[in-house]
Amino acid sequence: MRLPSLIALRTFEVAARRRNFTEAAQELSVTPGAVSRQIRLLEAELGVSLFDRTRNTVSLNENGRKLAATVSQAFDLLIRGADELRGQDDGPIHITCAPSIASHWLMRRLNQYAADNPDITLSLEATEQLTDLERGEATLAIRFTTADSPAQASERLFCETFFPVCSPAYLEQFGPFDAPRDLLKARLIHTHWRNAANLRLPGWDDWFAAYVGEAEPQAGGMRFGLIGHAIQGAVSGQGFALGTTALASDDIANGRLVVPFAERCRLRTPWEYRLAWSRKTTPAEKVRRLIDWLAAEARASAGPESEGEGGA
The missing domain is CATH 3.40.190.290 (D-Maltodextrin-Binding Protein; domain 2)
Structure with a gap:
């Protein structure tokens, strides 16, 4: 099994947490268009949609909610590991x-x-x-x-x-x-x-x-x-x-x-x-x-x- 793009996964994690592509873009210091492109690349790679889109809003669908829970836990583990190393190094x-x-x-x-x-x-x-x-x-x-x-x-x-x-x-x-x-x-x-x-x-x-x-x-x-x-x-x-x-x-x-x-x-x-x-x-x-x-x-x-x- 091939791991999806980490950039796309990180973008999805922020967008899922923020529930807003514009706020996700601000947190990631990119444009909303860049967030949208990464989400679509991830959806294409997984073969499923992750957000329900209307003209003015986006919201996580069932697929998105399942993936968000898993991705959030994974990034939390990575952050905790990095924090432990930060406490030991210079x-x-x-x-x-x-x-x-x-x-x-x-x-x-x-x-x-x-x-x-x-x-x-x-x-x-x-x-x-x-x-x-x-x-x-x-x-x-x-x-x-x-x-x-x-x-x-x-x-x-x-x-x-x-x-x-x-x-x-x-x-x-x-x-x-x-x-x-x-x-x-x-x-x-x-x-x-x-x-x-x-x-x-x-x-x-x-x-x-x-x-x-x-x-x-x-x-x-x-x-x-x-x-x-x-x-x-x-x-x-x-x-x-x-x-x-x-x-x-x-x-x-x-x-x-x-x-x-x-x-x-x-x-x-x-x-x-x-x-x-x-x-x-x-x-x-x-x-x-x-x-x-x-x-x-x-x-x-x-x-x-x-x-x-x-x-x-």
């Missing part, structure tokens, strides 16, 4: 996270860790797409999630709070800003990010409602889709942004941003950054050391706000 530790936390917090620390641990190879991918830790697509991932839905194998890095920040130059030119109401005259930088479940980040309307009452901020100002870009706008002197525990701490420590109200006037949120890994395997010793080191760095960045819960 292969790289692959880390994924969103671009904002990568550029504003993680990258500098990974550079420091790599310099202090020259025997360990680190690999960082900054992407908005979620990687599948259970299938070995990364060793560690920093996930932005809500406190009521943490990853099962993870450790909290930051509880997010939001507070006004600006550059020292902006404060000197347009200040002082001694009370929350003073920000009614400030140029504001807005963020309008929402996640897939339509949960959004706090905005200036929330901050003014909490600390100024019913007053509304002035119209105008810059708007960004990512909070990291808004914070960079504040660093460059464009006005006030709502900084966060994770993304603004280094700029504050280095004097690129100032916090006019110090520890006052901070919006607490259910959002948090968590460092996650696969539930199927215990992290190798070198991975555990990195987890502990990053957690300690997060506590040092956030101060008392990060104290409390440890691993999950």
Whole structure:
């Protein structure tokens, strides 16, 4: 018996799991047309159809469901075997996270860790797409999630709070800003990010409602889709942004941003950054050391706000 194409089988496994050729294409970093071609090649080789196709949708048929169960088990076995070897060799530790936390917090620390641990190879991918830790697509991932839905194998890095920040130059030119109401005259930088479940980040309307009452901020100002870009706008002197525990701490420590109200006037949120890994395997010793080191760095960045819960 001849084994079908492994590329076709891998494509089928992802398409069957995702139940969507477009999402499968995104996970595999190919086009939907390439996914469709691999599925048809596999169907031709096996002599059966695996999906029922309509004009706008595809769904597994009985043949597809049977093959999906077998292929999924086979790839799980391969992944577990690879994970066991990763725990024994000197292969790289692959880390994924969103671009904002990568550029504003993680990258500098990974550079420091790599310099202090020259025997360990680190690999960082900054992407908005979620990687599948259970299938070995990364060793560690920093996930932005809500406190009521943490990853099962993870450790909290930051509880997010939001507070006004600006550059020292902006404060000197347009200040002082001694009370929350003073920000009614400030140029504001807005963020309008929402996640897939339509949960959004706090905005200036929330901050003014909490600390100024019913007053509304002035119209105008810059708007960004990512909070990291808004914070960079504040660093460059464009006005006030709502900084966060994770993304603004280094700029504050280095004097690129100032916090006019110090520890006052901070919006607490259910959002948090968590460092996650696969539930199927215990992290190798070198991975555990990195987890502990990053957690300690997060506590040092956030101060008392990060104290409390440890691993999950």
